[in-house]
Amino acid sequence: MDVDTRLLRYFTAIAEEGNLTRAAQRLFVSQPALTKQLKHLESHLGVRLFTRSSTGMTLTEAGRALAARVPALLGAWDEAAAETRTAARVLRVGFLSSAANEATQDIVAAFRERRQGWRVDMRQAPWSDPTAGLAGAEVPVALLRLPFSGQESFGVRSLFREPRCVALSCTHPLAGRAEIAFTELLDEPVVAAPGGDGVWRDHWLAMSEREGREVRVGAVTEQPDEFLSAIAHGYGIALVPASAARFYARPGVVYRPVTGVSPSEAGVAWHRDADEAVTDFVRCCLALARAGAEV
Amino acid sequence: MDVDTRLLRYFTAIAEEGNLTRAAQRLFVSQPALTKQLKHLESHLGVRLFTRSSTGMTLTEAGRALAARVPALLGAWDEAAAETRTAARVLRVGFLSSAANEATQDIVAAFRERRQGWRVDMRQAPWSDPTAGLAGAEVPVALLRLPFSGQESFGVRSLFREPRCVALSCTHPLAGRAEIAFTELLDEPVVAAPGGDGVWRDHWLAMSEREGREVRVGAVTEQPDEFLSAIAHGYGIALVPASAARFYARPGVVYRPVTGVSPSEAGVAWHRDADEAVTDFVRCCLALARAGAEV
DNA sequence: CCACGTCCATTCCGCCAGGTTATGGCGACG
DNA sequence: CGTCGCCATAACCTGGCGGAATGGACGTGG
Structure with missing residues (x-):
């Protein structure tokens, strides 16, 4: 009777992978769940969308017809949602923990100055999504840390750099x-972010500064509080922006300067086809980045 | 995270009614269910879509923006689904119990002759939907009984007429x-179809032949088997097409000719914007209607 | 020819979203 | 000022979704 966007995304994933098992892990669901959902879609349409074989799944004629349509459907929905938010004078901004530090409030204030009557809706993203909701089109613009993979498909501007330091248990x-010195830390277990995103994860594990030394992961965390408690419990250490010492001071956790690792870069990223409000927001970011950089 | 077509239909219903309670009964759900779903949609978008008051719900600016988009979204989905089915060489046909009688098989055969390699997927509709799935866009074409309300918005052709008779317990x-004589039956309780569809229900209750006499409803049924058992149990009588005697003979149920009621008219109806396969099917119906009428 | 690997289907189970009924709060209206 | 209509909330129930484990079919290599 009813179809939701999830079903359509499942369908395209299967179509693109040509393989249920791989599509399932790409979507972070189990293979039986995909089997079941696909059956629902097929029985809803009364049509077989794939031919199954032991080598994988290939689209039928009907499946190809649907596959040709689905991107437009999903796109139309995203567009309608974006337009609705614009009409409400709400700008939704994704962010990653303390991405823009003290500048954040100033940016928001500047934006509200520029766009009278608008509201800014800040959405904190878990570390499993370094794009802070940009990739899933949940937000049109985000404050985050560079680099992240898939960066090329968005508009991206750097805001400021700051040194990294190390968080460790007292x-x-x-x-x-x-x-x-970072070389002293190479054998320490680390508290890492989840997920498979390459560049971003590598940056925070400082892979390029380890010269091939293995990483031992002591814990995996999604959010600041989990992170801090993992550090405090001594499950591992972690590289963090120097500003963390101001934003995330906590009993049991100390922050120390580290030599021998590159600085961290904060940035703003946005969907290429975003509306005027987003470009205004980006302008505010850039205007305040200089001020923020000096802090 | 995900939005389905149901949510969008809920939204439009609320927008059109301007009243949760009425929208709820139009959608056959409870009012709290609608409240909850609407909240989901709003929090998903991060936007207030209606302003609530004790006089009802009125769209906000954002709500109007969304309302303007939704019909296109739902339409695009229906279209994609229709195209997919076409690509699969499947014609889905809704039908109401024995709508086209013996002709049905011949029609299907003729269609498969005309369109080599096509399959016809017959979907029996419950009597709560006299359009046999046409109104909900679940099927592009349907075999049904005339008249039904909303008939004007579809393509409709009559196929044949047949007398009505009465079904009663033995x-x-x-x-x-x-x-x-129908006048002898005016005080009998009847077994009726559910739902509020005016013209169609009135026809089967023979409202125009009762001259204002009240109808006593002894039972309400959705499907032939429920119907037959209700008749056999003596919960009431009912007018049925004369062909029911052939299709639905059953111990405990007898069919008798009735004088003084208009005949029943079988027809084919289709969505105006349907594709070639549908018009082919309609042609097959018309070609075989004459043959069927003589039976 | 068999043993194994790969891939999809099936089964069983825990859990949550979405439904229902009952109730509360609030403004409009007579 | 009582009453009615409308929306929100609370408590509860159930079907469906997703996960883990397992089965079955097919291809492949020793």
């Missing part, structure tokens, strides 16, 4: 040191 | 009679 042997 | 006092 009980850690190195906690008393004023400064730590 | 224990009924009149069961032994060879023929019955």
Whole structure:
């Protein structure tokens, strides 16, 4: 009777992968769940969309007809949603923990100054999505950390750089040191972000500074509070922006400067086909980035 | 995260009614269910779509923007589904119990002759939907009984007429009679179809032949088997097409000719914007209607 | 020819979204 | 000021979704 966008995304994933198992892991669901959903779609349409074989799934004539239509359907929905939000004078902004630091409030204030009567709806994203909702079209613009994979398909501007430091438990042997060389940390277990995103994860694990040394993952966390408690429990250490010392001070957690790792870069990213409000927001970001960089 | 067509239909119903309670009964759900679903949609979009008051719901600016888009979205989906079915060489045909009688098989055969390699997918509709799925766009074409309300918005052709007779329990006092006058039946309880469709229901209750006499409804049924068992149990009598005697003979149920009621008219109806396969099917119906009428 | 790997289907189970009924709060209206 | 209509909330129930484990069909390599 009813079809939702999820079903359509499932369908395209299967079509593109040509393989249920792989499509399932790409969508982060189990293979039986996909089987079942696909059956629903097929019985809803009364049509077989794929021919199954032991080598995989291939689209039928009907499946190809549907596949040709689905992107337009999903696009039309995203567009309608974006237009609705615009009409409500609400700008939804994704962000990653403290992505833009102290500048965030100023950016929002500047935007509300520029667009009287608008509201800014800040949505914090989990670290499993370094695009902060941009990739899933949940937000048209986001404050985040660079680089992230898939960056090329969005508009991206750098806002400022800041050094990275290390977060460790106050009980850690190195906690008393004023400064730590990254080479001293190569064998420490780390508290990492989940997910498979390559560039971004590599940056925070400082893969390029490890020269091939293995990473031992002591814990995986999605959100700041989980992260802090993992650090405090001594499950591992982690590289964080220097500003974390101001934003995430907590008993049991200390932050120490680190030498030998590249700085972190904060940025703003947006969907290419976004509306005027988004470009206004980006302008505000850029205007305030200089001020923020000096903090 | 995901939106389905149901949510959009709910939304338009609320927008059109301007009143949750009425929209709820139009959609055959409870009012709290609508409240909850609407909240989901609003929080998904991060936008208030209606302003609530004790006089009802009125669209906000954002709500109007969405309302302007939704028909196109739903239409695009229906279109994509129709095209997919066409590509699969499947024609889905809605029908109402024995709508086209013996002709049905011949029509299907003729269609398969005309369109080599096509399959016809017959979907039986419940009597709560006299359009046999046409109104909900579940099928592009249907075999049904005329008249039904909303008829003007579809293509409609009459196929044949046949007399109506009365179905009654074999224990009924009149069961032994060879023929019955409708005036003798005015005080009998009847087994009726559910739902509010005016013209169609009135026709089967023979409202215009009752001259204002009240109808007593003894039972309401959705499907032939329910109907037959209701008749057999003596919950009431009912007018049926004369052909029912052939299609629905059953122990405990007798069919008797009735005088004083208009005949029943079988027809084919289709969506105006349907594709070639549908018009082919309609042609087959018309070609075989004459043959069927003589049976 | 068999043993194994791959891929899709099936089964069973826990859980949540979406439904229902009952009830509360609030403004409009007589 | 009582009453009615309308929407929100609470408590509860159930069907469907998703997960883990398993089965079955097919191809492939030793």
